[in-house]
Amino acid sequence: MVADQPVQQNDPGFAVNGYFIRPPGKVSEITRVYEIKDIKLVTQITSSDAERKMLADAGYAEPAINYYIEKKYMGHIENADQVSEKVGSCGDIMKVYIKLNGSEIIEDVRYEITGCAGAISAAMAAVDLVKGKTIDEALKLNDGDVFTVLENIPEKKHHCIQLAVKTMHQGLNEYRQGA
Numbered sequence: 001m002v003a004d005q006p007v008q009q010n011d012p013g014f015a016v017n018g019y020f021i022r023p024p025g026k027v028s029e030i031t032r033v034y035e036i037k038d039i040k041l042v043t044q045i046t047s048s049d050a051e052r053k054m055l056a057d058a059g060y061a062e063p064a065i066n067y068y069i070e071k072k073y074m075g076h077i078e079n080a081d082q083v084s085e086k087v088g089s090c091g092d093i094m095k096v097y098i099k100l101n102g103s104e105i106i107e108d109v110r111y112e113i114t115g116c117a118g119a120i121s122a123a124m125a126a127v128d129l130v131k132g133k134t135i136d137e138a139l140k141l142n143d144g145d146v147f148t149v150l151e152n153i154p155e156k157k158h159h160c161i162q163l164a165v166k167t168m169h170q171g172l173n174e175y176r177q178g179a
């Protein structure tokens with residue numbers, strides 16, 4: 001395109017990153033490059049803010065939103081001492097990887113989750129609550145402990161906390177049973 005070329009009345013514009021851009025009264029190639037850069041920047045900022053706002057509007061408190069967005073214990077542990085899996089009543093699946101220091105202290109935990117924001121935030125909070133604890137201490141973890149850390153999640157998501165805690169308990173019990 002030639003710089004400062006007047007835009008034709010019927011200029012159809014063009015699409016970038018799912019946005020349709022109609023050129024202003026006069027356009028040049030430089031103008032268009034800046035337009036594209038600005039739009040990419042705006043898109044990145046708004047998608048994160050929009051996600052936070054959606055979760056807050058749905059009833060997630062800030063600590064729960066942070067756990068969900070950061071997902072700091074998602075994934076797997078290569079040389080885990082125990083790997084266990086549980087399917088929730090909703091059909092969602094959690095897999096827990098537990099690494100012990102010796103035979104009793106919980107060194108690290110990771111979750112792989114096919115599930116909702118409630119499940120992810122609850123599982124991440126559960127890991128913070130058991131890291132460095134003994135197996136016996138971690139087996140005392142309950143839904144209320146996790147809810148306290150999250151501060152709030154929607155009431156219809158409380159069973160997701162249950163799934164995170166039950167999966168953790170199952171992993172610890174199966175480790176003890178040598179399963």
Ligand code: FES
Nearest residue numbers: 090092116119160
């Ligand atoms: Fe299934 Fe949240 S809806 S774990």
